[in-house]
Amino acid sequence: MPRSNHLPWFKPSWIWRYGVAVLSVTSAMMLSLWLTPHIGFLGTLFLCAVMFSSWYGGVGPGLVGTTLSVLAFHYSFLHSPGPKPPELPRLYMYIVSNLLVGLVSIAQRSATESLRQTRDDLNRAGQDLETTNKALHAESRKREQAEQRFRGLLETAPDAMIVTNRQGRIVLVNAQVEKVFGYQRDDLLGQEVEILVPQRFRGRHAQHRNGFFGLPRVRLMGEGLGLYGRRKDGTEFPVEVSLSPLETPEGTLVSAAVRDVTERKQTEQALRQAQADLTRVNRVTSMGELTASLAHEINQPIAAVITDANTCLRWLSRDQPDVEEARAAASRTVQDGSRASEIVKRLRLLFKKDTLQREPVDLNETIREMLLLLHNEAIQFAVLIRLELAADLPEVMGDRVQLQQVLMNLMTNSIDAMKDVDGTRELTIQSQLGEDGELLISVSDTGVGLPPQQADKIFDSFFTTKTQGTGMGLSISRSIVESHGGRLWAAANSPRGANFYFTLSANVQVPQ
């Protein structure tokens, strides 16, 4: 920074300083020579010259001025007309006073100079401060703008945005958070973010939060898991959360975008329900049609048996029994019976192996498909579903629809058995591969359990413990499993409920 113009305060060159000293004394001398004849000798003029020389030029010129003045003074005394005062003491006094005046002038000059210097330094420091201040202002304005832009961005985001610090405390939220979670902004700031998580997930959430800071990157939270948020009133709703780290001067923060997916889940659920209903309707319709036509087919010969047997009795119970007619009626009865038996045989043929649709079936997949269909029912009756499926389960050759029917039947039974039970309601489905190459599937519940003393009857046709049951489910399931070369059996579950097991042979051959 250039210094401002302080020309008189620059030390003038030595020629100037000494020149000025000589000039001052010379001027005083001239004036004194001119004035002395009129008003007598004026020593004061020389004092002024010394004062000026010292003030302007410093110590050297001051001494030169003093010396010259003393010489001039001496000369004036020697050559001035009139009475001569006692000479030496005056000369000494004169020298001393000249020196004193010179010293005082020098002291004054240097004091002024150092004051001036200090003032300059102060000015400079002040200017520096001002510049720094301006830069700081500009910086802080820039920051403020950046922060405003960030907040603006946060507010316009369609999702609820929550920014937390490493300790899991909420540092920033947007307006959507208020809408989605029902809290006021001020209720949340400084709180632990777990306040927005259902109680049962809080412990795990805190762990995962620490995990995120271990490897901070943009990602979806708990991908594939059903995540839930918790509103102020305690209600829960399904959410999707994406996380991203925010590097700030205060350390790493994490911003979470939370989206309420209730509607989407409902739509998905409705869609699944519709599909399930459709599948069920299809199955029920075809089953119903089959049953109706079977009933008619079988009922015809049976009705004929009854009619013919009655006719036979009537011929025989006449006053004079007509044996010929009775025989004719009896032989028709035999034909009717044979017909009925024939129909039943044809029916059984339907379930024979070679008429089944055979294709490779992944039972784990089938189990999951059926669970999707039963999802709603399980939720409705607060049944917890546990899957323990062997990862490397081989496929089986079988009729996909029939195997679905078996699983559906067993799971529905289990849920039905738990509907009226207090306490744990748990449906566990396991799949495993036995050492003999057979797949073992088990469906276990904590329901009412098998009927006591009648456990062996549950697979009989028309045996049921349900008010709405047909008594055909387990019977049909068993024939399906057996037609696939497997076995289906039941055992009591401990401490409560029932286990149903079935085996199927693994598909070792490459399907055609």
Place this chain on the structure above:
Amino acid sequence: MTTTDGSTVFVIDDDDLVRAAIQGMLKSVGLQAETFETTQEFLASKLPDGPSCLFST
């Protein structure tokens, strides 16, 4: 329980066993029956002028 006026019961059923059973039953109570597998067959037949009965399941 015997036929008094020779009138006939017409029986229509697609199941031969059922037809035979009904015919036999009617005969045992003294009624004469004629059987048809289809309604078309019945309509195509020569119908009597007097009162008669039609039995169909």
